[in-house]
Amino acid sequence: xxxxxxxxxxxxxxxxxxxxxxxxxxxxxxxxxxxxxxxxxxxxxxxxxxxxxxxxxxxxxxxxxxxxxxxxxxxxxxxxxxxxxxxxxxxxxxxxxxxxxxxxxxxxxxxxxxxxxxxxxxxxxxxxxxxxxxxxxxxxxxxxxxxxxxxxxxxxxxxxxxxxxxxxxxxxxxxxxxx
Amino acid sequence: xxxxxxxxxxxxxxxxxxxxxxxxxxxxxxxxxxxxxxxxxxxxxxxxxxxxxxxxxxxxxxxxxxxxxxxxxxxxxxxxxxxxxxxxxxxxxxxxxxxxxxxxxxxxxxxxxxxxxxxxxxxxxxxxxxxxxxxxxxxxxxxxxxxxxxxxxxxxxxxxxxxxxxxxxxxxxxxxxxxxxxxxxxxxxxxxxxxxxxxxxxxxxxxxxxxxxxxxxxxxxxxxxxxxxxxxxxxxxxxxxxxxxxxxxxxxxxxxxxxxxxxxxxxxxxxxxxxxxxxxxxxxxxxxxxxxxxxxxxxxxxxxxxxxxxxxxxxxxxxxxxxxxxxxxxxxxxxxxxxxxxxxxxxxxxxxxxxxxxxxxxxxxxxxxxxxxxxxxxxxxxxxxxxxxxxxxxxxxxxxxxxxxxxxxxxxxxxxxxxxxxxxxxxxxxxxxxxxxxxxxxxxxxxxxxxxxxxxxxxxxxxxxxxxxxxxxxxxxxxxxxxxxxxxxxxxxxxxxxxxxxxxxxxxxxxxxxxxxxxxxxxxxxxxxxxxxxxxxxxxxxxxxxxxxxxxxxxxxxxxxxxxxxxxxxxxxxxxxxxxxxxxxxxxxxxxxxxxxxxxxxxxxxxxxxxxxxxxxxxxxxxxxxx
Ligand code: SF4
Ligand code: SF4
Numbered sequence: 001x002x003x004x005x006x007x008x009x010x011x012x013x014x015x016x017x018x019x020x021x022x023x024x025x026x027x028x029x030x031x032x033x034x035x036x037x038x039x040x041x042x043x044x045x046x047x048x049x050x051x052x053x054x055x056x057x058x059x060x061x062x063x064x065x066x067x068x069x070x071x072x073x074x075x076x077x078x079x080x081x082x083x084x085x086x087x088x089x090x091x092x093x094x095x096x097x098x099x100x101x102x103x104x105x106x107x108x109x110x111x112x113x114x115x116x117x118x119x120x121x122x123x124x125x126x127x128x129x130x131x132x133x134x135x136x137x138x139x140x141x142x143x144x145x146x147x148x149x150x151x152x153x154x155x156x157x158x159x160x161x162x163x164x165x166x167x168x169x170x171x172x173x174x175x176x177x178x179x
Numbered sequence: 180x181x182x183x184x185x186x187x188x189x190x191x192x193x194x195x196x197x198x199x200x201x202x203x204x205x206x207x208x209x210x211x212x213x214x215x216x217x218x219x220x221x222x223x224x225x226x227x228x229x230x231x232x233x234x235x236x237x238x239x240x241x242x243x244x245x246x247x248x249x250x251x252x253x254x255x256x257x258x259x260x261x262x263x264x265x266x267x268x269x270x271x272x273x274x275x276x277x278x279x280x281x282x283x284x285x286x287x288x289x290x291x292x293x294x295x296x297x298x299x300x301x302x303x304x305x306x307x308x309x310x311x312x313x314x315x316x317x318x319x320x321x322x323x324x325x326x327x328x329x330x331x332x333x334x335x336x337x338x339x340x341x342x343x344x345x346x347x348x349x350x351x352x353x354x355x356x357x358x359x360x361x362x363x364x365x366x367x368x369x370x371x372x373x374x375x376x377x378x379x380x381x382x383x384x385x386x387x388x389x390x391x392x393x394x395x396x397x398x399x400x401x402x403x404x405x406x407x408x409x410x411x412x413x414x415x416x417x418x419x420x421x422x423x424x425x426x427x428x429x430x431x432x433x434x435x436x437x438x439x440x441x442x443x444x445x446x447x448x449x450x451x452x453x454x455x456x457x458x459x460x461x462x463x464x465x466x467x468x469x470x471x472x473x474x475x476x477x478x479x480x481x482x483x484x485x486x487x488x489x490x491x492x493x494x495x496x497x498x499x500x501x502x503x504x505x506x507x508x509x510x511x512x513x514x515x516x517x518x519x520x521x522x523x524x525x526x527x528x529x530x531x532x533x534x535x536x537x538x539x540x541x542x543x544x545x546x547x548x549x550x551x552x553x554x555x556x557x558x559x560x561x562x563x564x565x566x567x568x569x570x571x572x573x574x575x576x577x578x579x580x581x582x583x584x585x586x587x588x589x590x591x592x593x594x595x596x597x598x599x600x601x602x603x604x605x606x607x608x609x610x611x612x613x614x615x616x617x618x619x620x621x622x623x624x625x626x627x628x629x630x631x632x633x634x635x636x637x638x639x640x641x642x643x644x645x646x647x648x649x650x651x652x653x654x655x656x657x658x659x660x661x662x663x664x665x666x667x668x669x670x671x672x673x674x675x676x677x678x679x680x681x682x683x684x685x686x687x688x689x690x691x692x693x694x695x696x697x698x699x700x701x702x703x704x705x706x707x708x709x710x711x712x713x714x715x716x717x718x719x720x721x722x723x724x725x726x727x728x729x730x731x732x733x734x735x736x737x738x739x740x741x742x743x744x745x746x747x748x749x750x751x752x753x754x755x756x757x758x759x760x761x762x763x764x765x766x767x768x769x770x771x772x773x774x775x776x777x778x779x780x781x782x783x784x785x786x787x788x789x790x791x792x793x794x795x796x797x798x799x800x801x802x803x804x805x806x
Contacts, residue, residue: 008546010781017351021184025353031184032317033351036293044548056317057436058346058429061507062530064440078543081530098541104534127780 001145002060003050006079007071012131016069017048019135022154023146024052034058045075052145066145069138071117071131073097083110088143092117092134113141113178120173129170136174148175185354187318187347191257191285192217194325196227197360200255200283202247204232204240206629207658208259209294210348211287215257216659219671231670233661236595236629237262241269241284245338248282249377251368253329257285260301265595265630270338271308275387276376277336277394280363281329284310288344290477290504296577296594298502300478301342302453309391311398312454312480313341313407314427318352324407324451326361331401333364335394344476346429399455407451408460411435412444420446421521423468424514425461427453427475430505434474437510441525443518450475456484465490472498472517476505492517550582552765553738553783555728556650559697560586561761561791563619563648566707571617574601576631578623579657579730580650585762589621596630598622603634603643617711618645624680625655625663632683638721639688644714646707647723650697651680652730660733684723691722698728700790731783743786744800751775751796761791 003020007013014035024031033050049060060082068083070076073093080101083089086109091097096114097105105112117133124133132155139148148171155167185193191214195203205215215231222229230247234240237258247254258266263286270284286301305312311331313324324341332339375383402408426434427450438445448464450456453475465471465485473482473493478501482493492498499505499513511527518525550557560583563573575581575589576598583589591601602620609616622631627649635647655661662668662675669675684692691713695706703726710722731738751774758766758775765782768775789797 009548018184021351021353025182025184029353031351031353034346035186035349035351045546055432055436055439056319056352057432057507058350059433059507061437061440061511063528074543075546077538077541080538081535084528085531100537100540101534104531104537108531108534 001052001067002054002065003052003067003069004060004065004079004082005048005050005069005071006075007046007131008075009044009046011046011071012128013046013048013071016071016131016135017050018158019132019151019154020050020052020146022158023150026153026157027150029053032056032058045078047075047079067143069134071134077101085109088141089113090115090134090138090141090144092130094119111143113137115174115177117174120177121170124170124173126166126170129166132167132170133174133177136171137178138174140175140178181356182353183356184351185318185356186213186217187321187343187350187352188213189217190318190352190354191321191325191343193221193356194322194360195255196221196225196229197322197358198326198329199253199360199362200229200281200329201252202230202244202254203257204234204244205257206234206237206240206262206265207655207661208262209658210289210345211257211259211262211285212658212661213348214285215670222671233663233670235664237266238269241266241273245269245273245278245282246370248278248280250280250370252280253282253363254280255283255285257287259295260286260288260299261295261297261594262286263301263304267304267308270304270310273338274309275384275391276379277387277391278332278338279336279368279371281332282338283325283328283332284338284340286340286342287348288342288477290344293345296592298477300476300480301340302480303478303483305340305342306454306480306483309395310454311337311339311395312452313339314451314453315341315343315347316427316429316431316449316451318347318350319354320451321347322354322359326359327407330361330364331398335398337391337394337398344429350429395455399457402452402455402457403460405452405457408449408457410446410448410464412438412446420468421523422470422472422517423448423464424472424474425450425464425481426473427451427481430474430476430510433505433507433510434514437507437514440511441514441518441527443523443525445514450481453480454484456481458484461485462487470517472513474499474505474510474513547585548582549585549762549764550579551732552763552781553731553735553785553787554579555652555697555726555731556580556583557586557761557763558700558787559648559650559703559726560588562697562700562703563588563707564760566704567617567619567711571619572605574598574605574618574620576620576622576626578626578655580621580623583621586760588619594630595626596622596634599631599634599638599647602645602647603638603641606643606645607641617714619648620645621648621650623656624649624651624653624665625661627680628664632687635684635687635689635721643721644719645721646710646714647721649680649684649723649725651725651727654730654733656730656732660730680725684725689721689723690718691720692725693723694725694727696728697726698785698787700787731785735783738783738785742784743789744784745777745786745789745797746800747775747777747792748796748798750794756793757788757791757797761788763788763791
């Protein structure tokens with residue numbers, strides 16, 4: 001499974017990648033991920049590439065990702081061509097993606113699943129867990145490949161202990177929003 | 180077997196720890212910075228006695244580790260690729276003298292470049308310095324290679340380089356972390372005197388050069404049968420292979436995957452030891468094909484060492500792009516092009532051009548990196564700009580504050596310490612060109628201690644006149660908050676002796692030295708004006724202001740202790756002056772451009788933007804409440 005994660009510095013893209021990687025590892029799969037460090041973390045675009053059960057090559061070629069998980073609407077659109085035909089997009093957005101994209105996305109059979117994670121996070125009283133809400137939202141769609149339980153085990157394994165409870169809650173909030 | 184997820188740099192750190200490396204030194208720089216932090220983590224976890232040091236510069240780091248090796252200990256030094264330039268003097272010399280305890284240098288290359296001023300290839304510097312190189316393709320492989328590198332270094336008594344790239348350093352892989360480390364061959368002997376080697380004069384240097392050449396010859400023949408060099412997609416019937424590939428480093432895995440995606444079996448000779456190149460092995464491989472593509476990063480190291488290039492293509496004949504990262508897209512294009520040439524066209528799903536066109540039409544602006552909300556550099560830069568305007572000459576330096584480009588107060592950025600030297604150079608040139616503009620150089624604390632001191636001494640000595648603004652945020656912020664010599668703690672948190680920057684500046688002979696908090700914008704402006712006046716007086720020279728305020732990302736206690744929450748009044752007309760001139764990421768122009776709002780999710784209540792609205796529409800919250 002090839003997953004591209006995209007967002008802005010400070011949105012926890014690296015942490016989200018860690019959770020998915022850990023979930024893959026716990027399932028006994030080979031994991032290879034590529035992270036962004038340095039300059040790009042100062043509020044710039046941040047992207048990671050993740051392969052679960054795949055090759056050792058660190059990057060995903062455009063047009064071949066199974067999934068794109070976007071924590072920011074604009075960054076999601078910027079990275080949209082990574083997704084293969086019949087792939088899936090999970091995006092934190094109040095209004096999906098730009099309407100000009102819909103027709104072509106439909107032709108390519110790329111499904112876009114949007115969640116207003118910021119609103120959910122506000123409800124939870126913790127804007128810092130927006131990334132986890134998006135992750136929790138994704139497993140309700142079969143195409144995601146990892147289950148909510150997989151993600152929860154990963155969150156528990158990663159710690160830190162004091163953050164686990166809130167992170168689990170955030171996953172649940174995301175999962176609920178998908179129903 | 181225990182499998183763990185490890186960042187490439189953590190894998191390197193664990194490899195160093197497991198192989199009984201006893202001294203590890205470094206100067207921080209992306210993509211290498213997490214290695215030393217990792218060693219600190221693992222030495223505590225595995226209870227190993229390892230001396231760890233964030234050194235003042237790469238040259239310092241190199242030589243501290245080298246002395247440990249000469250004392251019979253295993254030692255390693257890490258840095259980013261341009262850091263190896265700083266340590267090049269030591270590297271070239273140490274190749275001749277050789278080592279005792281295994282000595283491994285880990286310079287991390289940055290094809291792209293993602294966070295560097297060049298895309299230089301450390302393997303080529305190694306080739307010039309005559310130092311053997313291992314070139315890992317994955318985080319997992321770094322651990323096996325470190326073991327081999329220490330053994331090779333001890334056996335032949337040479338420094339050895341292991342060169343990862345960004346895609347190895349910052350990849351995370353599931354890795355078997357079962358300890359396979361090897362104890363040192365030579366034992367912990369302590370330094371043994373040998374003047375003809377360790378203090379060799381030119382006559383003995385010639386002897387050492389001959390000795391080094393002999394070592395390299397022996398190493399090359401060992402590399403001929405090294406398990407790090409192997410062929411994948413070995414064909415049964417060679418005659419049917421349209422072409423072959425030689426690859427190394429991370430891009431080897433990319434090449435493999437591209438071939439998988441294309442569904443073609445092209446043999447790849449993976450080279451894990453690019454210098455000295457096992458030339459027999461390579462020549463034999465090349466002889467089996469009409470054409471062999473050399474896919475390596477970031478430059479041509481293997482390719483350069485192939486004397487007969489009649490059947491070889493790569494960077495030197497421009498088949499492979501000579502700049503930029505070899506992403507899967509580029510590799511696909513290169514391999515696809517070669518397949519095309521031999522009449523094999525294969526379909527590979529490319530990015531959808533129609534979709535790309537629609538996205539292009541959306542004109543999504545690139546999101547540039549910015550200083551953090553509350554960053555004291557922003558306050559210093561803003562005051563600088565309002566004091567001297569857009570015309571002054573602003574030499575800048577390497578660090579977060581290079582982002583002063585966004586506020587237009589960084590005009591040049593060449594290398595570590597370059598701000599001070601360039602300021603002096605601009606001054607001397609301005610005397611000739613009769614240029615009267617003020618010159619204000621900016622440099623961070625870590626960079627000043629790394630490479631600013633000698634230039635400052637030189638500037639004072641040559642009577643240069645400019646303002647040097649040392650942005651002292653008490654840490655090396657850009658790379659993740661490593662301590663500098665001006666901190667009172669060391670890499671592993673143990674106590675260290677603080678060397679105050681102010682004392683150094685005074686000792687350099689600077690007559691105008693002031694320390695001030697850039698958050699106090701008004702007095703800071705006055706100080707800048709005083710400094711400029713000083714540079715113009717008869718007995719004037721270099722004026723130094725130390726802008727003293729901790730990095731808000733790593734120490735927000737001063738702001739927490741004295742928060743100044745702000746609001747933007749109804750009167751805001753969306754003129755966007757604050758957004759552009761102050762450019763705090765928390766100041767957001769509304770989508771309809773009618774006004775600016777504050778994103779309180781990221782605002783840190785520093786109150787520094789109050790003066791950024793010259794119309795007075797950004798005000799402290801308290802004022803609103805009391806009205
Ligand atoms: S990390 Fe520190 S120094 Fe760097 S931009 Fe952020 S606040 Fe400023
Ligand atoms: S108070 Fe102003 S300058 Fe400080 S973080 Fe908030 S918006 Fe930015």
